Amino acid sequence: MSDLIRVILLGIIEGITEFLPISSTGHLLIAEKLGLGMRSDLFNVGIQAGAILAVTLIYWRRLWQLLTQWRDQANRDYLAKLAVAFLITAVLGFIAVKLNFKLPDTVTPIAWALVIGGFWMLGAEAVAARQPDRREVTWTVAVLVGIAQMLAGIFPGTSRSAATIFAALLAGTSNRAAATEFAFLVGIPTMYAATGYELLKVLKNGGAAHEDWSALIVGFVVSAVVAFAAVKWLLGYIRTHRFTSFAIYRIALGIALLLWLPTGG
Template identity: 30%
Template sequence: MISLSSLATAVAPVTQFFSAAKDSLTQATQASDMTWPQTIVLSVVQGLTEFLPVSSSGHLRIISDLLFGEDAGASFTAVIQLGTEAAVLVYFASDIWRIIKGWVRGLTNKAARGLDYRMGWMVIAGTIPVGVLGYLGKDLIRENLRNMWITAAVLIGFSLVFIAAERYGNKRRTMDTLTMKDALVMGFAQCLALIPGVSRSGGTISAGLLLGLEREAAARFSFLLAIPAVLASGLFSLPDAFNPEAGQAASASQLAVGTLIAFAVGYASIAWLLKFVAHHSFAWFAAYRIPVGVVVMGLLAAGVLHPM
């Protein structure tokens, strides 16, 4: 068994590097304000990790402390997520428009109630669990659950779910076989993303695989399911991002630029992930998450990172 003291010793060579980087990036600014280097770096991280099953909130939490010495906060994260969600809207624009039209037609015409009509209701139903829990637990999410020890432990522990999903899911079902039960199961799995380290796409795609969906089908519905929740979260958090109760404050220009960066990088990430999961095991992401979680624990034990 690897002890925390041995982890701290193992990462000792990198502690001075990160400490020096942190000092140089934060020395010219006040602790309560976002800086432009911080805005750019975190927006790129958001775009890269939002759709990959590695936890964007966990990575933003880690990078914020590692390089800038302070947690940017859940509100800033929620707002720049609007950029990555805009990438989903653009990438899946034809699918979204088709579903909306099918849903609207089906409301008044029973003969038109096909897959798109059902898909509309499935997205709505699957969004309810995370909407309710996200609203009721907003204070817990913004503060207590952002403990770095929790993030590191979840990065490691939830990776086992990825491996199990790949092993036990038969991956034979396509998008046209989705049911309301599937939507609700994946909707409840999306709630796990409220914990930094789980990953929204990781939770929902894993649930989809365990339900027998193909990797690409699980990923596509995961992205569609996230749209209402992330848009609502970002808009709800917008006022708090300027004057947060926890975390740092960002200016309107920083939020705007961060959102644009997240959009551009996020769009590329979607295209890459859909191609990757079509031909590769989802468990490959566990091979990344587990070492990252172990290193974070070592940095915590060494005092380079701070739990809160």
């Protein structure tokens, strides 16, 4: 398999899995085990940036509305809740980094995170289904989404989108579209900040000197295009469907990983 095909496949995997609630970390690890090879930290940052750009473009009208019509009370409250969720993630994430508290990116913890997260999603869907349809994002939702983002960052395989969407659903935003929108909008500054931080680390360590920039550009573009299509599809899908199929997929994938590589190698 040529290196270009490997780069394209990695971009496709990142684009599909970054914002679907199925864990991009888990799928990229599987790709590595299947022979697509490990890439540089800068490459991984680059393809993630492509996915973030895609979701930014999808929500640009909503973002523009919030920023240009901030004098509107509803928009101002929403922006404040986004800011609170982001700050909670940033502060707790900074503390976790300083304490070096993060599980290793190995098969066993990721597999268990997939399985546990899948059952958690099924339970959250059942709880949300019994609640009246509520689109309101409360302060409780904002706080819990911020905490959920941080936890997803230190527990590989959890899935940032799954953690935040279902935190919102359980905390009272029972409308799936509203919960997903808030989770994704919080994710935009969070992931830009995380990507920028990782990029600075790579550049500081001299990782850019030997980077294959053509591969990085191809991966970035592929990830952006695929992520755009994946998120557009997801937003249409959840209007009439629950997240149950994603939960079942996570459980099946996690069990398969535990059986395939029981030692976590």
